[in-house]
Amino acid sequence: MNPSTWTLRQQVERGIAAVALVIVIIWPAAGWSSYWSHTILLETFIFGMAAASLVFLSAYGGMVSLAQTALFGMAGIIFGNLATKGGPGGTSKGLHLGWDPTVALIGAIVLTTMLGLIGGAVAARSAGIYFLMITLTYSVIAVYTLGQVTKISGFSGIGGINNYTPGWIGDVLAHPNRLYYVALGVTLFAYVVIRYIVRTPFGIALQGVRDEPIRAASLGFNVPLHRTLAFGFGAFLAALAGVLYAWFAGQVSPGDVDLPQTINLLIMAVIGGLVRIEGAWVGAFVFFLMQNYITSSTHVPLIGFGGTIFGGSFNTLIGIIFLAIVVVSPDGLMGLWGRLFNTRRRPKGGERTAAPATEPAN
């Protein structure tokens, strides 16, 4: 790693990343807004990770999955069932198996990853709109399973999960910074693992499968297996985020995996850009920033209309931004950023490929 050999773009990006990392590391210690650290940034880490699983599948596997939210929620529900205890003062729903939280954590991640592998094996032979529909089906199955099987969830879901954390996290309310740093650490871990995976022979082959599945198959690569394993890895990432979310929110319910939530995760990924992993966290940050401030920000010039922005309608604003992103920069904010450094002019009437341009895997 020799900075003198970096391009200007690499220098700027890595500089920004370093500054951002320093800021998020010192944020709680510096005593800055705890609402930001314990809500906006924490949600950014968690949902960014879930969105990163979607971006990973899209950017490196060519699979836009709508099942990531379902896997995210399933991890939380599985953890809730395994870890919580019933009885007076306890949470009121679920199996209440009362496992040690660390064991339950491992169990939730393993089971969710297995669900991902099974779901991936079924969906791996389809592509495009059919893959999208199959993964949407997984999402719907998750909603109805959780809503209907009242033994494990029911419409209300499982509450009080925040009381069941491993000792090394402790009480997330008494020591909220611990969950913050754990989420930050897991986020960095997820990012590094994704970057590593895409550079391994498996990752390179996955990108080959993405670009030319027929050619890859004729060269002897097992295309469905690569896709299945990628889907399983995506489920692993979503599971990490799902358990963190369960601790953060304290309650997981079918509402966490329903269609609006599925679309929200897709919106985060699209805002950030489906081409670069970093975009997942950028998209999540922008999403939560708007969600938290749009309903209460007043007197904003031009769009305040004398009150809150668009009357406090978050959905209106996020819809407009989503449309703008799709029209102006289909590669999201990361694509917009990339264009700042792109000196080549796109040919008029330019050919934009249907598949997103991707980062080189080197």
Next chain:
Amino acid sequence: MKLNLRNWKTAAVLVVISAAVAMFATGAFASSHAKVVKVAIMTDCKGAFAFGYDVDIGGAQTAFAQFAHGVTKSHAKPSAGMTGIHVGTTPIKIVGYGCGNDTVPLAVTETKRLMEKLNADVMIGPLSGDEAVYVANYAKAHPTKVFINGTAGSQDPTMQIAPKNQFRYHGDGAQWNAGIGELAYKKLGWRKAAIIMDDYSFGWTSAAGMIADFCAVGGQITKRVFPPLNTTDYAPFIRQLPPPNQVDGYFWVVGGTGTAAALKAYEQAYGKLDPKKNIGNLFFGFLGADKVVAPKVVGAYVGGFGNNPGVHYPKVDAYRAYAKKMYPAQNVDDGFFYNYYMAAKALTIGLAKSGGAVGAKLDAALPRSIDGPFQISNGGQVTLDSRRQAIQDQYQLQLVKQPNGSIAPVVVAYVPAVDQSFGGLFKPTSPPPGRTQPPCKKVKTPWQGKIKVVTNGKVTNQILK
């Protein structure tokens, strides 16, 4: 690398985005240290109960106006805001209105926004059952904040979860139905009945009240059917109900848009609805039921909502007159309005006693006994039990055609001092209401045999027989 005009345009867009982010971030650092009690009103502005937004806010703000000098910004639209609220020398500021959609995920977001970003000391709310389960768990985890339930009716928040800093000055969904089973047993002669209930916490709690009350006097529930919330085609669930010749009647606990759809599916399967064979919970008579649902079942008995529309005595008439003056467009007999009113009233009393202190001091100062306009027994005082849950009079109703042709619920029975336990059937150690909870058991409820007949808006001394 060469930067050209195109790059500068892109850069300009990024600068604008960065500036917007910075602007929001700056706001995040701002904080206020004025000695103001910050109150958040959590309700729904989306989903099935979106219509409750201004109703709930109107109820709470009516109490702030009546007991804490609040001045509304608009008599037509409560959510326009209220200023000048103070108790003694303690100013109260409404820092925000929560905008839920009766699901947990948005309750999580909105609760955190109100209590952590806007830093409210007290929450009045939420509106619906599942939200209340989340808020109760949240309250348990945030002991320095105070939570006064708005109008949510799930049992769990004050029975199984019951955090010390959470208060509910109205009945839960089961309490609201106290007496309806006895009414079916004695007035309609039901012995065997089936029940169809929404498959979520409020549906289960509301159904639990009907089942418990009916079984307590000797009735039997032969079948329980659970359509999921937001079902559109109820035919498969109606077919699960025993046909009319096998039961004496049906209890309906299907809400929102589902009520009319479920009744229609029944009509298609078994013909016209017989009002003597069908009893609904509050969804037959309130929350927009008057237009589509009530006309289908004129004459049917309806479970209560802790209020007594059409009953007159000085205290309740004074409440109605004041509330109507505040917000003329609101139905002040609606449980949504009234329950939020009671919550805010309790808060003003608590703050007066605590001298403006919040947290544990406010927990201790909040009234354990409070005068309620709809309350008759116990000297007109709604009292709280040891889990800070109201023991409250209930009123069972019948749908009656009015002289103007509309259909409205009219009080027919008065059930004094209903507590949450139903004679010990519900306990903190018992499972919360669910598909099979409670079991059908003959028990002695405190109000059994004490239900009084209400005729022409007057509570009589005649006992229901």
